[in-house]
Amino acid sequence: MSVEQRGHIGRRDLILAGGAGLLVLALPSTRALARPSLQEAVNGFTGGTPVQPGKVKLDVPPLVENGNAVGVTVAVESPMTASDHVRRIALFNEKNPQADVAVFSLGPRAARARIATRIRLATSQTLIAVAELSDGSYWSSSANVIVTLAACIEDLS
Amino acid sequence: MSRTLVSAPKTAKAGEIVDIRAMIAHPMETGYRMGPNGQAIPRKIIRHFACDYDGEEVFSAEFHPAMSANPFVAFSTVATKSGMLTFRWTDDDGKIETASAEIAVS
Numbered sequence: 474m475s476v477e478q479r480g481h482i483g484r485r486d487l488i489l490a491g492g493a494g495l496l497v498l499a500l501p502s503t504r505a506l507a508r509p510s511l512q513e514a515v516n517g518f519t520g521g522t523p524v525q526p527g528k529v530k531l532d533v534p535p536l537v538e539n540g541n542a543v544g545v546t547v548a549v550e551s552p553m554t555a556s557d558h559v560r561r562i563a564l565f566n567e568k569n570p571q572a573d574v575a576v577f578s579l580g581p582r583a584a585r586a587r588i589a590t591r592i593r594l595a596t597s598q599t600l601i602a603v604a605e606l607s608d609g610s611y612w613s614s615s616a617n618v619i620v621t622l623a624a625c626i627e628d629l630s
Numbered sequence: 631m632s633r634t635l636v637s638a639p640k641t642a643k644a645g646e647i648v649d650i651r652a653m654i655a656h657p658m659e660t661g662y663r664m665g666p667n668g669q670a671i672p673r674k675i676i677r678h679f680a681c682d683y684d685g686e687e688v689f690s691a692e693f694h695p696a697m698s699a700n701p702f703v704a705f706s707t708v709a710t711k712s713g714m715l716t717f718r719w720t721d722d723d724g725k726i727e728t729a730s731a732e733i734a735v736s
Contacts, residue, residue: 582707583705583706585706589703590703592698
C-alpha cells in the first residue's frame, strides 16, 4: 500500500518536475532560479577553505518589522596588528534574490575589527558573517532573523 | 550630486581609535522591483565605498543589492597624524561621489 502510494507520488513529482522544467525553459531570465545556495556563496568567498565557527560575533535583531533596513553589526576577535588582523568581512543571506550582501575590506589601520551597516531582507532567513584573517583562516557566525515586512521584491503598483 | 553625511571626530590623540560613520542618499534600486507599467525597474546601486586617510586606504566595502537604501557603514581607524579623511562612493555607472572630513591629531 505504502509502496504504491510512494510510486504514485513519484509519478506526480515527475509530472510536476517536468512542468517546472518547462517553466524554466519559458522564463530563462528568472534570476532568482540561478541564485547560489548560502553554502556555495560562502565557498565562493573562501575559495573552498574550510570555515570554522567562532571568533565572529554577528549582531542582528531576531525579529524585525521592516526588512528594508535591518541594522547589522559584525565584530571579530582580533588584535588588529600588522601580523594578525582581519582582512575581509563578508555578509551572506539565505533567501534574498542574491546571496551576497556586502564585503568589507579592513586592515591593521582599521584598528578595531568591528563594522556596522544596514541591509535588506526579503523574508525570514539565516544570515552568515564570514571573516578572513591575515593568516588565511576563515571564521564565521550565523543568525536567524524573522522578518514581518519584506524588502526587495515588492511591487510599486 | 547626492547628499552625503559623514561623521568623524574633529580632534583626536595620536594612537586613539576613532569611530567613523558614512552615509549617502541613494535609492539602491535592486533591479528586482516592478514599476507601475509592469516593467522591471533597472538596477542602480552604489557598488563600492572607500575611505582614505591622508591618501592611504584604511577601509573599503563592496556593496550588493541587499544593502539598504541610503547605504550606511560604521567602522573605525587609528588616528595617526592630522589630515584629511576622504570618502568615495562609486555607483553602477562608475559615477563617483566624494566627501571629506578633517581630523586634527595632537
